[in-house]
Amino acid sequence: MNKRLTKISKYLTFVLRHEPESIGMRRDYEGYLDIEELVRNANAAGKSLTVEQVYQVVDEQEMQLFTLSDDRARIRAN
Template identity: 45%
Template sequence: MNEKRIKNISKFLSLILRHSPETIGLQLDSQGWASIQELMSKAAGKGQRFTVDELLIVVAENDKQRFALSEDNTRIRANQGHSVKIALDLEAVAPPEYLYHGTVGKFMPAIRKEGLLKMSRHHVHLSEKRDTAVAVGSRRGLPVILTVHSGRMFRDGMPFFCSANNVWLTDHVPVKYIEF
């Protein structure tokens, strides 16, 4: 399967499993899981066709490991980044001392005033690697990389979660924990 096909299926899955399952009439369960057969059937009904093998390749080869399969390979879900209401059932864990967030300059005035907010998502997304934050920030222009004092936040009582694809999640990063 070529790169373009993988990318197109991945973008479609991100839209459906993270933001708009109703676009194809799909219902996610409370943890964000969907039946693979139902997903494929409803996607095909809207002109988006792919095989189980193609889906498995997209899940396995996605550079950000955005998707997970159930143990029996009958269900799929996005690992994080949802704007639809779901419960990932992640346990709070101690983060590394520092995490990174990639953004762009136009958001800096609001961040300097309010910190990092989850906006329409369930959590603020942070990464352990600066390179990952650079890649995230670069999607919208010249990246600005913020260092978050996550260890101090955690010790101050703010919970952190780590998704299945190693994206660190928290509800809000107040300004006092951000190194600009």
């Protein structure tokens, strides 16, 4: 994984595991966040993030840090 994706992975870990409230979000009852809303809120908070980058981080992760919902619309930390 390149440096940019590593930074995104660390940011996703922070948001998904510790502080979804930092970007105005709350996990659903299964611990998921909507990916499009996550990207929108992260960008509003000053991050530069795309849905495609989120998918790329998940697809290229060596350790299974994140799980996508079956419809690939939501993400959670493992």
